[in-house]
Amino acid sequence: MDDMYVPRGRSRRFFAKVSNIHRFRVEMFISVIDLQLQELNSRFDEENMELLICVSCLNPINSFAAFDMQKLLRLAELYPKEFPTNDMTMTALRHELQFYINDVRQDARFGDLKGIHELSMMLVETNKHTTYNLVYLLIRLALILPVATASVERVFSSMTYVKNKLRNSMGDQLLNDNLVTFLERDLFSRVSDDDVLERFQNMKTRRMLL
Template identity: 50%
Template sequence: MRDNGWNSLLDDISSFCAKHDIEVPNMVDTYVVPGRVRRHEEKRTVLHHFQVELFFQVIDLQLQELNSRFNEANTELLLCMACLNLSDSFYAFDKEKLIRLSKFYLKEFSKVQYSTKELDNQLETYILDMRSNTHFVNLKGIGDLAEKIVEKGKHALYPLVYKLITLVLILPVAIATVERAFSAMKILKNRLRNRMSDQFMADCLILYVEKDIFGNIDDETIMCRF
């Protein structure tokens, strides 16, 4: 968007302004800074102000935030996950990236009879089946896809593909749980409790994160347990 998005954005804004009778400044005019006039200030055009000083700066800030949150491995993982998107007749499907996705979960795939060639064959048949089967046309997301695959018994035909789908569905939940744990850790392990053991802290975190569940357990049950 930084390289190619400015012209289309400017066209959209200009059409919006024209529709609502909003004056559009001439982009080649000299930009005048509101407020006190500075004699030695470098002159620049209106286009430079909006494109460089506003548009590019906002995009660069967003890119910086994305790069700090998503490293190269996380980005590749997300791109591979996107290949399971079922919109436009599985337009985003990419067999090579899905095989790459399986390599992020070697521990999970070691539990089943697995080989790259076997997954390759299943993906090849799977995509032909999905695109030709009317039952998989109007689904809204990967969650619906997983349910329909089980409903139609396809999970037995494509067990490795189904395992990939379930792992992709679990991933956002796992990330959210970790984020909640880190947030709770800042509250529990404060300046007065900075010497608590790892096991005690883990037990406290479970109680804090899942307080809605533990709040329903009465004291009598806890005393009988311990």
């Protein structure tokens, strides 16, 4: 790796005189990481990054080393419908977090957990999800976040197929109906044509059978 880099199939004058380790570590490996970081920064704004950082505080690895009460309280503030700030919910959550972290760190059953999904299952198995119901609500919100995000991305991607140039003037209701049938096409493929015709026939009185 300390030898000089020799380009294959191209003239050496297009490449700087560097060692193999510099070529693969700096010009290739680090460059790829920089591109990935740029893509992540363009993909996730500051609010999304804050949300992900707060969610990571629920991670049970290494005896809940990532636990941070202030960030978890901030996570709750991002869901005002579930954790309204004008009542005692946030105060109750603060007290729950204090008792929760001391409890799970002392419980050996929570010592080998590998992720938030295992934490949620262990809370249910030990019946602690009823004791710390607000903390459990935070965990559930963290678990459904990737699914909800992927579902929204899936819908927006499907809109390019459903609402094209030929169907650009369709209304919202028709668009919603078409999106449902497009997204759930595996389910709707099991529905026979006769069932569809019977459904439309029964919607209102018609002069003839469809």
